[in-house]
Structure formats: structure tokens, C-alpha cells
Amino acid sequence: xxxxxxxxxxxxxxxxxxxxxxxxxxxxxxxxxxxxxxxxxxxxxxxxxxxxxxxxxxxxxxxxxxxxxxxxxxxxxxxxxxxxxxxxxxxxxxxxxxxxxxxxxxxxxxxxxxxxxxxxxxxxxxxxxxxxxxxxxxxxxxxxxxxxxxxxxxxxxxxxxxxxxxxxxxxxxxxxxxxxxxxxxxxxxxxxxxxxxxxxxxxxxxxxxxxxxxxxxxxxxxxxxxxxxxxxxxxxxxxxxxxxxxxxxxxxxxxxxxxxxxxxxxxxxxxxxxxxxxxxxxxxxxxxxxxxxxxxxxxxxxxxxxxxxxxxxxxxxxxxxxxxxxxxxxxxxxxxxxxxxxxxxxxxxxxxxxxxxxxxxxxxxxxxxxxxxxxxxxxxxxxxxxxxxxxxxxxxxxxxxxxxxxxxxxxxxxxxxxxxxxxxxx
Amino acid sequence: xxxxxxxxxxxxxxxxxxxxxxxxxxxxxxxxxxxxxxxxxxxxxxxxxxxxxxxxxxxxxxxxxxxxxxxxxxxxxxxxxxxxxxxxxxxxxxxxxxxxxxxxxxxxxxxxxxxxxxxxxxxxxxxxxxxxxxxxxxxxxxxxxxxxxxxxxxxxxxxxxxxxxxxxxxxxxxxxxxxxxxxxxxxxxxxxxxxxxxxxxxxxxxxxxxxxxxxxxxxxxxxxxxxxxxxxxxxxxxxxxxxxxxxxxxxxxxxxxxxxxxxxxxxxxxxxxxxxxxxxxxxxxxxxxxxxxxxxxxxxxxxxxxxxxxxxxxxxxxxxxxxxxxxxxxxxxxxxxxxxxxxxxxxxxxxxxxxxxxxxxxxxxxxxxxxxxxxxxxxxxxxxxxxxxxxxxxxxxxxxxxxxxxxxxxxxxxxxxxxxxxxxxxxxxxxxxxxx
Numbered sequence: 001x002x003x004x005x006x007x008x009x010x011x012x013x014x015x016x017x018x019x020x021x022x023x024x025x026x027x028x029x030x031x032x033x034x035x036x037x038x039x040x041x042x043x044x045x046x047x048x049x050x051x052x053x054x055x056x057x058x059x060x061x062x063x064x065x066x067x068x069x070x071x072x073x074x075x076x077x078x079x080x081x082x083x084x085x086x087x088x089x090x091x092x093x094x095x096x097x098x099x100x101x102x103x104x105x106x107x108x109x110x111x112x113x114x115x116x117x118x119x120x121x122x123x124x125x126x127x128x129x130x131x132x133x134x135x136x137x138x139x140x141x142x143x144x145x146x147x148x149x150x151x152x153x154x155x156x157x158x159x160x161x162x163x164x165x166x167x168x169x170x171x172x173x174x175x176x177x178x179x180x181x182x183x184x185x186x187x188x189x190x191x192x193x194x195x196x197x198x199x200x201x202x203x204x205x206x207x208x209x210x211x212x213x214x215x216x217x218x219x220x221x222x223x224x225x226x227x228x229x230x231x232x233x234x235x236x237x238x239x240x241x242x243x244x245x246x247x248x249x250x251x252x253x254x255x256x257x258x259x260x261x262x263x264x265x266x267x268x269x270x271x272x273x274x275x276x277x278x279x280x281x282x283x284x285x286x287x288x289x290x291x292x293x294x295x296x297x298x299x300x301x302x303x304x305x306x307x308x309x310x311x312x313x314x315x316x317x318x319x320x321x322x323x324x325x326x327x328x329x330x331x332x333x334x335x336x337x338x339x340x341x342x343x344x345x346x347x348x349x350x351x352x353x354x355x356x357x358x359x360x361x362x363x364x365x366x367x368x369x370x371x372x373x374x375x376x377x378x379x380x381x382x383x384x385x386x387x388x389x390x391x392x393x394x395x396x397x398x399x400x401x402x403x404x405x406x407x408x409x410x411x412x413x414x415x416x417x418x419x420x421x422x423x424x425x426x
Numbered sequence: 427x428x429x430x431x432x433x434x435x436x437x438x439x440x441x442x443x444x445x446x447x448x449x450x451x452x453x454x455x456x457x458x459x460x461x462x463x464x465x466x467x468x469x470x471x472x473x474x475x476x477x478x479x480x481x482x483x484x485x486x487x488x489x490x491x492x493x494x495x496x497x498x499x500x501x502x503x504x505x506x507x508x509x510x511x512x513x514x515x516x517x518x519x520x521x522x523x524x525x526x527x528x529x530x531x532x533x534x535x536x537x538x539x540x541x542x543x544x545x546x547x548x549x550x551x552x553x554x555x556x557x558x559x560x561x562x563x564x565x566x567x568x569x570x571x572x573x574x575x576x577x578x579x580x581x582x583x584x585x586x587x588x589x590x591x592x593x594x595x596x597x598x599x600x601x602x603x604x605x606x607x608x609x610x611x612x613x614x615x616x617x618x619x620x621x622x623x624x625x626x627x628x629x630x631x632x633x634x635x636x637x638x639x640x641x642x643x644x645x646x647x648x649x650x651x652x653x654x655x656x657x658x659x660x661x662x663x664x665x666x667x668x669x670x671x672x673x674x675x676x677x678x679x680x681x682x683x684x685x686x687x688x689x690x691x692x693x694x695x696x697x698x699x700x701x702x703x704x705x706x707x708x709x710x711x712x713x714x715x716x717x718x719x720x721x722x723x724x725x726x727x728x729x730x731x732x733x734x735x736x737x738x739x740x741x742x743x744x745x746x747x748x749x750x751x752x753x754x755x756x757x758x759x760x761x762x763x764x765x766x767x768x769x770x771x772x773x774x775x776x777x778x779x780x781x782x783x784x785x786x787x788x789x790x791x792x793x794x795x796x797x798x799x800x801x802x803x804x805x806x807x808x809x810x811x812x813x814x815x816x817x818x819x820x821x822x823x824x825x826x827x828x829x830x831x832x833x834x835x836x837x838x839x840x841x842x843x844x845x846x847x848x849x850x851x852x853x854x855x856x857x858x859x860x861x862x
Binding site: 178186233 | 533543547553554555556557558559561562564565566568569572573667668669670671852853855856857859860862
């Protein structure tokens with residue numbers, strides 16, 4: 001089952017729509033599949049002979065996929081929202097319902113959303129869905145409230161009763177006994193003797209007979225086994241089993257868990273491609289919009305027709321960018337992209353153009369230089385970017401590729417840009 | 427009216443010394459002798475002793491500071507949350523810092539637990555203990571005592587405030603004399619300007635209670651450590667098992683400590699300010715409760731003090747005898763005196779009542795002014811009280827005497843203190859059965 005989930009994560013967690021939207025069917029054996037697997041597959045077959053039975057389902061999915069447009073936003077949040085909308089729209093799914101899930105980092109899994117995140121980062125799903133709700137793409141219905149670690153936002157918390165003074169769990173409680181006739185009050189151990197099971201008052205030596213008549217138990221008292229302090233109100237602390245931080249419960253982060261329903265605006269956004277209004281990255285300094293880039297390539301091709309120059313178009317592909325962005329969060333993502341642009345800009349001439357095709361692919365124009373030189377420049381850029389990411393994210397293995405094409409005056413600019421990106425599709 | 431006053435002065439002029447003593451025999455025989463003559467002598471003697479012991483007292487202070495023992499301040503109460511923050515703050519101002527503050531909530535049904543838990547979290551209270559079910563003040567105080575770690579225990583009332591050096595001053599006597607088992611603080615009235623009732627109580631506190639306790643302490647017959655401010659040796663408290671069921675537990679515990687052979691000391695420099703009842707209705711209720719304890723504890727529970735058995739101690743006997751004589755016996759005598767006047771001087775009664783008023787007023791002014799130098803805060807202006815002193819004749823001579831009479835009768839014949847809602851019925855029932 002882990003393997004199934006692993007494969008599923010690879011496909012559904014990919015940022016390329018051609019991959020993550022693929023219909024997936026489960027070839028079911030005797031094993032019981034977990035709810036996440038069931039939610040992210042499109043059906044079950046029991047033998048390969050049954051493949052033909054699912055063809056109508058696949059056709060239906062592809063029909064819906066054909067309606068979709070994909071976001072060109074560079075914002076990680078926008079990418080994620082777009083993915084969720086696309087997945088739901090293509091599967092004709094209206095509701096995104098959280099399922100209580102043992103393997104989730106927050107205790108609940110939103111299958112189409114959570115699949116994009118690792119165990120430690122799953123809390124970001126709540127932020128992303130909140131943004132989508134604020135944008136009017138989803139309507140929500142309250143279901144539950146969860147508490148997350150104030151250090152790592154993990155939801156795997158162990159609640160313990162602890163000493164309020166030293167936070168040790170080694171505390172024991174005793175009943176307090178009030179002996180009415182002499183007004184003595186103390187823990188039950190004061191009243192016990194070593195001879196029999198009777199309780200005797202240490203002040204007046206009388207035997208306690210009947211609760212409510214000659215004595216009562218007005219409260220309890222705790223004794224800490226570590227610091228020996230006495231207290232009546234034991235503290236409750238939550239230990240995060242993900243980052244091991246021990247926090248008082250009042251400092252945990254409460255988050256509402258809601259069921260989301262896709263709105264008409266959500267459906268439309270899936271069809272047109274979601275562009276966030278608040279969180280999107282519109283343009284980095286040193287880059288141009290994709291449309292501008294395309295126009296400039298078109299003019300360059302026209303110019304080349306009248307000269308003997310050689311110009312190139314190159315693409316830089318950060319294959320596992322989604323994984324990286326989910327790890328570092330939205331603000332760090334912006335900083336990383338800014339650095340990336342800066343590195344490219346430093347290594348090309350000021351007349352050359354840079355644009356983002358999407359959050360994974362950077363396109364660069366390298367005019368009036370031989371393709372071999374352009375290839376060397378790209379190699380150098382890739383080296384620098386790889387080093388930068390390695391230095392900053394030690395536990396992350398970056399998969400970065402590039403492709404350089406000489407501009408062909410006989411082909412359209414659109415086709416040549418597509419050729420560059422096609423190189424990156426596995 | 428003028429004619430009446432002419433007759434009055436003619437009568438006054440005709441009364442010779444012997445007849446004056448005959449008419450006011452109660453005053454001259456008991457009150458003048460005890461409250462003017464003996465008290466004045468005792469006060470001068472006390473002042474002299476203080477001067478003699480000056481160095482020893484300084485030594486005691488030094489010893490106390492050298493040791494700086496942990497002091498456990500226990501504050502039992504019900505629905506006292508509103509006072510606790512101010513109390514904790516006023517204690518933070520104390521010159522003596524090595525104390526733990528233990529608040530015991532005796533089944534409050536207001537916000538007291540929340541307030542105290544918050545203060546405990548913020549470190550203003552060392553330990554907050556709560557009985558979900560009310561058990562009475564004695565059990566609440568005993569709960570605090572059970573978990574107190576200090577060498578000395580100080581019992582406070584939550585609605586009181588304390589001079590900056592009050593804690594320091596109440597501990598020092600333990601270092602002056604090892605035989606001292608408990609020390610009473612000097613309780614003064616904070617809200618003396620609030621109403622006529624509080625003003626009269628303030629005069630009573632400064633005159634009768636404060637100065638009275640200096641005298642009784644000096645004579646070794648001091649008998650009630652106020653619950654508002656009292657300090658106890660922790661080992662002594664363990665030996666006597668803490669407080670027994672009230673009302674009147676303050677006097678009771680003092681007697682229990684005396685019976686063990688320890689001295690009880692009054693420390694005028696350890697000043698505590700309290701808010702006294704602001705209406706006569708509340709005052710009467712309070713005094714009825716206090717006065718019943720004389721019968722319950724002096725004549726019933728601790729009657730063995732009067733018996734020449736093994737535990738007989740002269741000091742305790744004198745203390746009890748003085749207390750019973752001046753409160754119970756003379757209270758009965760006073761009614762005899764009243765009958766004497768009605769039957770023997772019925773025609774002159776109107777003049778005698780006026781003479782009585784002037785005599786006691788003169789007595790009260792004399793005492794108030796003469797004893798001023800012996801009081802703590804002797805430099806505080808006393809003029810505010812002077813115009814109220816004539817009213818003390820009615821307050822102390824009639825009102826409180828009447829209240830005392832009612833309290834004694836209801837306790838002697840009906841054991842009324844066991845029905846007092848001040849203490850939960852479940853505990854009072856047992857106290858009554860056991861004669862406690």
C-alpha cells in the first residue's frame with residue numbers, strides 16, 4: 001500500500017498538468033487501500049481484462065481536462081489552488097472533504113490538496129484553502145477544530161498532565177480529607193496507618209467512619225515527583241511529536257477544519273486558469289511577461305531572416321520545484337526566484353530577455369551568439385543555481401535541467417518555445 | 427429646661443464624695459480601678475521595661491535578620507478573590523521578603539479561584555489551595571498549615587493591609603524570648619471615616635483593644651490573637667494540631683498555645699489595617715459571634731483552666747478569671763447596679779443618668795488623651811475622634827453591653843454558636859457533640 005501511495009504521490013503531486021491530471025485506476029488485490037489512495041484514484045479494476053470497462057471514465061476525464069486552462073502564475077499558492085481546482089473539475093468533484101487520516105501531519109487530509117505536501121508541511125494546505133475561500137473559489141462549512149504546534153505547525157501532539165512548576169509528568173495525586181470534628185485537613189496518606197486499612201485522624205486520633213457524616217474529601221492535591229512541589233491545578237501541555245517542542249496548550253495554534261464546496265467562480269477559474277489577485281507574483285525586476293517575450297522572439301525571428309546572425313532560445317527547468325516550494329513556503333519562494341533571475345541576468349547581456357513560463361520553467365533569449373556559447377552560458381548558470389540551492393537547502397537534492405535551441409527562421413515562435421519546454425517533459 | 431439644669435446643678439452640689447462613690451460604686455470599684463488605675467500603672471511599667479530591654483530587642487532584631495527564616499503567610503477565606511491581588515501587592519512591599527504566601531479558598535462561589543490561579547501563575551501567590559466544598563475557616567487555615575514550609579506561620583485576613591515592616595516586627599519577638607509561642611499584631615481601623623459606626627469602632631480599637639492588649643500582654647494575660655494578624659511558631663502549631671472549629675477560633679488557639687506553657691505576646695509595632703463593619707446591624711452580628719465564644723471556649727471547652735489539676739497554670743487562670751470577671755460577671759453585676767439605682771434612687775435617676783454620662787465621657791477623654799503617647803502612631807492627629815468620644819458612653823456602655831448580654835444568654839441556654847452559619851453545620855454538629 002505504501003508503494004501505491006508513493007506512486008500516487010509522484011503523479012498527483014507533480015506540477016505538470018499533463019501528469020497530475022492523468023486518470024489512475026487501481027488494480028485491486030486483497031489488500032485494503034487507505035482513504036487517500038481511494039480518493040485520488042479514478043476507479044478500481046480487478047484484472048487487466050477490465051481496462052476496457054474504464055475507458056468511458058477516462059474519456060469523460062479527458063473531456064473535462066480539455067476545458068481547463070492552466071495558470072501561468074508564479075505564486076506557489078496560485079499553483080496549488082489551480083491544481084486543486086483542476087483536479088476537482090476534471091473529476092467532476094464539487095466538494096473537498098477532509099478525511100481523518102492517521103498519516104496526515106495535521107490529522108486531516110484534503111486528498112487533492114494534501115498530496116502536494118510532505119508530512120511536515122501539510123499544515124500549509126489550510127492556508128492555501130483559506131486563500132481560495134477568500135478569493136471566492138470555495139464556500140466552506142465548519143467541521144472541526146484542530147490544534148497545531150506553535151513551533152512547526154505539526155498536528156501530532158501528545159497531551160500530558162504536568163507539574164505547573166517544573167513541567168514534569170511525574171506527578172501523583174491524593175485525595176484531601178477534612179475531618180469534621182477537629183477541623184484537620186490533609187492528604188489521605190496522613191490518615192493511613194501501617195496496621196490496618198482504617199483511616200485515623202492524625203490530630204485527634206479518631207477513626208474516620210462515614211464519608212459525609214464525619215469526614216469528606218473536599219479536593220485533591222498533586223505532588224510532583226521531580227521538584228516535590230504541591231499543587232491542585234495540574235497543567236496540561238502538548239508535546240509535538242514532530243519537532244519535540246513541549247508547549248502549554250494555550251499557545252497551540254487553533255485551526256478550523258472545513259469542508260469546501262467549489263463555487264461557480266471556482267469552476268470558471270479552473271476553465272480559465274486561476275490568477276490570484278493578492279498572492280501572485282506579477283513580475284520580477286529583470287524579467288518580462290511571457291506574452292512580451294513571445295512577441296520579442298517573433299520579431300527576432302523576423303530580424304534573423306534579414307541578417308546572418310545566430311540567435312538562441314533557452315529554457316531552465318527546475319524539475320522538483322514544487323517539492324522545494326512546499327518545503328520553504330511562499331515568502332522564501334519569492335526570494336529564491338528573485339535570486340534565480342538575478343543569476344541569469346548577471347550571465348547574459350542586457351539586451352537578452354528573461355521570462356517565466358511557469359513556476360518551473362524560465363525562458364531566456366540569447367541573441368547574436370553562437371549556440372555553443374549559449375550552451376556554455378547556460379551550463380554556468382545551472383552550476384551557480386545548483387550551488388545556491390544546495391547551500392541554502394542542505395537536505396534537498398535539486399533536479400535542474402536546461403535546453404538551448406537555435407532560432408529557426410522557418411518555424412513559428414510559438415512552436416520553437418514549445419520545443420524548448422517539450423525537452424523537459426519526461 | 428433651664429429649671430431642670432438648675433435642679434441638676436443643685437443636686438450635683440449637694441452630692442458629697444461619699445454619696446458620689448455610693449451612686450457610682452460600679453464605676454469606681456471596677457472600671458476606674460481596672461481601666462484607669464491599673465492600666466496606667468501597667469503602661470508606665472511596660473514603657474519602662476521596653477527601655478530596659480532596648481538592647482535585647484535590638485539583639486533580637488539582629489538575630490532575626492541573620493537567620494531570615496522562611497515565613498508562611500496563610501490566608502484562608504471564602505469569596506475573598508477581590509482582595510487577594512491588593513493583599514499580595516501590599517505583601518510585596520514588605521521589608522521582610524523571605525515568605526511564602528498560601529491562599530486557601532474555602533469553597534468560594536465567585537471568581538476567587540480564577541483570580542488566585544492567575545496570581546499563582548504570575549508568581550504573586552506561592553501556593554493556591556482550594557476546597558471545592560466549604561469546610562469552615564478552621565479547616566481552611568489547617569489546610570494552609572498542612573502545606574506550609576515556614577518556621578513561622580502568619581495568619582492573615584484577606585481584606586486587611588499591612589505596614590511595610592509589619593511582617594518583620596511580628597517575627598522579632600520570637601527571637602527576643604524563646605518562650606513566646608505566638609504573637610498578635612496591632613489591628614487598626616482603616617475605614618474609620620466611613621460611618622459613625624466605624625468611627626466609634628476606631629476609638630474602641632485604639633483605646634480598648636490596642637492599649638488593652640499592650641497591658642494584658644505586659645501582665646502575661648493576653649488572651650486573643652486576632653485572626654486578622656497573628657504569628658505562630660510552626661512547631662507549636664504542629665503540636666496543637668492547628669485551629670479547631672469556630673466561631674471564636676482565634677481565642678481558642680491562643681488558649682491552646684498558653685496551655686502548652688508558651689507565652690503570648692502582643693506587638694504594637696506590627697500594624698495591620700482592617701475594615702470594620704460599617705453599619706450597626708453588621709457590627710451587632712459580628713459582636714454576637716465574638717462574645718458567644720467567651721462562654722463556649724472559656725467556660726466550656728477550656729474550663730479545666732479553672733480546675734486545680736495537673737495542667738493548672740496561674741497565668742492562664744488569671745487570664746481566664748480576668749476575662750470572665752470583666753466580661754461576664756461584671757456584665758451581670760451591671761444589671762444589679764441598674765436595679766440598685768432604679769430602686770434606691772428612683773427620684774434622682776434623671777440626674778444620675780446625666781452624671782453617669784459626664785463621668786464616663788470624662789473618663790473616656792482622660793483615657794484617650796493620657797494613653798495617646800503609648801499608642802503606635804502616637805503622632806497621628808486625634809482631633810477627628812475627639813468630638814465622637816461622648817458617644818462612646820452609648821456605644822460601649824450600653825450597646826456593646828447589651829449585645830454581650832444577649833450573646834452570653836443565647837450561648838448559655840441555647841448553645842447558639844453551634845448554629846451560627848459562619849461555620850458549616852456539618853462541622854458545628856460534631857463540635858457540639860464533642861463539647862468543643
